[in-house]
Amino acid sequence: MRLAVIxxxxxxxxxxxxxxxxxxxxxxxxxxxxxxxxxAACGLPYYIEGRVDSTRDLIVYTPEHFRRERNIEVRTGAxxxxxxxxxxxxxxxxxxxxxxxHLVIATGARPKRAGxxxxxxxxxxxxxxxxxAVRLREFIRxxxxxxxxxIGAGYIGIEAAEALRTQGLAVTLIESSESVxxxxxxxxxxxxxxxxxxxxxxxxxNMRISEIESGRAGDVPADLVVLSAGLMPNVEIAAEAGIQLxxxxxxxxxxxxxxxxxxxxxxxxxxxxxxxxxxxxxxxxLGTTANKMGRIAGANAAGGRERFPGxxxxxxxxxxxxxxxxxxxxxxxxxxxxxxxxxxRIEARDRxxxxxxxxxxxxxxxDRRTHRLLGGTIxxxxxxxxxxxxxxxxxxxxxxxxxxxxxxxxxxxxxxxVWDPLLVAAQQLHKLLD
Ligand code: FAD
Numbered sequence: 001m002r003l004a005v006i007x008x009x010x011x012x013x014x015x016x017x018x019x020x021x022x023x024x025x026x027x028x029x030x031x032x033x034x035x036x037x038x039x040a041a042c043g044l045p046y047y048i049e050g051r052v053d054s055t056r057d058l059i060v061y062t063p064e065h066f067r068r069e070r071n072i073e074v075r076t077g078a079x080x081x082x083x084x085x086x087x088x089x090x091x092x093x094x095x096x097x098x099x100x101x102h103l104v105i106a107t108g109a110r111p112k113r114a115g116x117x118x119x120x121x122x123x124x125x126x127x128x129x130x131x132x133a134v135r136l137r138e139f140i141r142x143x144x145x146x147x148x149x150x151i152g153a154g155y156i157g158i159e160a161a162e163a164l165r166t167q168g169l170a171v172t173l174i175e176s177s178e179s180v181x182x183x184x185x186x187x188x189x190x191x192x193x194x195x196x197x198x199x200x201x202x203x204x205x206n207m208r209i210s211e212i213e214s215g216r217a218g219d220v221p222a223d224l225v226v227l228s229a230g231l232m233p234n235v236e237i238a239a240e241a242g243i244q245l246x247x248x249x250x251x252x253x254x255x256x257x258x259x260x261x262x263x264x265x266x267x268x269x270x271x272x273x274x275x276x277x278x279x280x281x282x283x284x285x286l287g288t289t290a291n292k293m294g295r296i297a298g299a300n301a302a303g304g305r306e307r308f309p310g311x312x313x314x315x316x317x318x319x320x321x322x323x324x325x326x327x328x329x330x331x332x333x334x335x336x337x338x339x340x341x342x343x344x345r346i347e348a349r350d351r352x353x354x355x356x357x358x359x360x361x362x363x364x365x366x367d368r369r370t371h372r373l374l375g376g377t378i379x380x381x382x383x384x385x386x387x388x389x390x391x392x393x394x395x396x397x398x399x400x401x402x403x404x405x406x407x408x409x410x411x412x413x414x415x416x417x418v419w420d421p422l423l424v425a426a427q428q429l430h431k432l433l434d
Pocket of ligand 1: 079286
């Protein structure tokens with residue numbers, strides 16, 4: 001029996017590794033079209049800013065490692081052009097055919113070009129693959145650009161803007177909508193706009209760029225442009241094979257990560273998942289989810305019966321020294337989803353007052369009628385991951401604001417105040433709900 005996996009990064013290699021753990025006798029073949037496998041895309045901004053010295057530091061495992069340690073065959077430069085599922089066969093670019101019994105599609109996503117004319121010019125970059133990052137860093141070193149425009153203020157755009165600023169460029173961050181981080185939250189956007197300004201990154205909201213020329217992006221002067229206007233799932237070979245796509249445009253999967261073709265699984269940035277608060281399909285392409293989805297797809301492709309319930313949409317990003325973490329729904333999003341949201345935003349000290357505290361902002365959103373917690377945001381210099389993870393856990397177990405208010409959270413002066421900022425926010429929100 002042979003398991004073929006298309007795509008050799010987070011989801012594909014998690015699937016292959018998990019399948020191997022559950023079935024020692026399965027033949028496993030991973031096909032990756034690019035030159036490198038198993039690299040940390042999440043580390044690319046830190047390579048651009050210079051904190052990570054070499055791309056070697058971002059490569060986790062090599063094909064040799066997989067062959068030697070896990071008995072998994074990994075081929076690079078192997079692009080799957082067609083899936084002939086009735087024959088259980090893949091055609092590679094170049095004509096070679098590869099047979100399979102089970103298949104995992106983990107083809108990831110690619111940056112949107114957003115219909116921008118001039119997106120192919122030599123001073124325009126995306127920050128998606130290791131090759132992209134190497135090209136961008138070489139351009140900075142060789143051409144010494146002074147002004148950069150970053151198009152798209154999602155988390156990758158913000159990370160790219162900060163990295164370029166660290167490299168000494170004047171940076172304009174351009175966003176076509178009225179909010180940053182794809183989160184309908186005016187206060188968050190305003191807080192980040194002020195913070196970016198202090199770091200001398202010029203954020204322009206509601207600005208749509210339709211054309212890039214040499215020396216400018218729209219009206220913004222730029223010797224270098226980074227396109228980070230969102231992602232498109234790589235679904236073409238799946239769609240051509242007759243696999244059902246979801247409303248989000250990504251591959252529709254069951255909670256076992258199975259596609260509409262029995263025995264064919266999909267995982268990672270090419271697939272959609274379920275939002276645990278709304279119960280609806282969502283497309284939230286993140287590495288943490290790709291690894292989990294891949295694990296489940298691999299287990300089930302090897303004969304297991306495991307499920308991936310979905311996500312609450314937790315993420316965290318560094319914005320010029322400040323951690324910004326969000327999970328669940330913002331108040332505006334909750335309203336769109338038919339809830340009656342009430343929110344409270346507080347600022348509180350993150351340590352005992354005599355232990356050099358810093359300020360942390362916490363916002364919580366809950367439903368007026370049921371008191372069910374719907375979302376939260378943490379902005380602070382420290383501990384944002386820990387606090388947002390508490391909210392994510394509370395969302396996953398469908399806690400109410402009353403439950404959160406009484407959570408037994410840790411306290412000792414060097415680490416947290418006696419009333420953790422999360423508890424202060426929960427109390428504040430409770431008052432508004434009563
Ligand atoms: P990918 O990593 O895109 O891998 C898919 C692979 O499939 C690619 O290598 C591609 O070449 C290959 N492929 C596609 N089509 C074919 C084909 N036809 N034949 C053969 N091979 C094919 N996530 C977080 O959770 N936290 C972060 O902080 C974070 N930071 C990020 C920063 C940056 C700059 C970027 C770019 C991403 C970041 N992510 C982060 C997202 C995370 O890296 C992705 O969600 C994750 O890599 C997705 O894994 P994947 O395996 O689904 O897809």
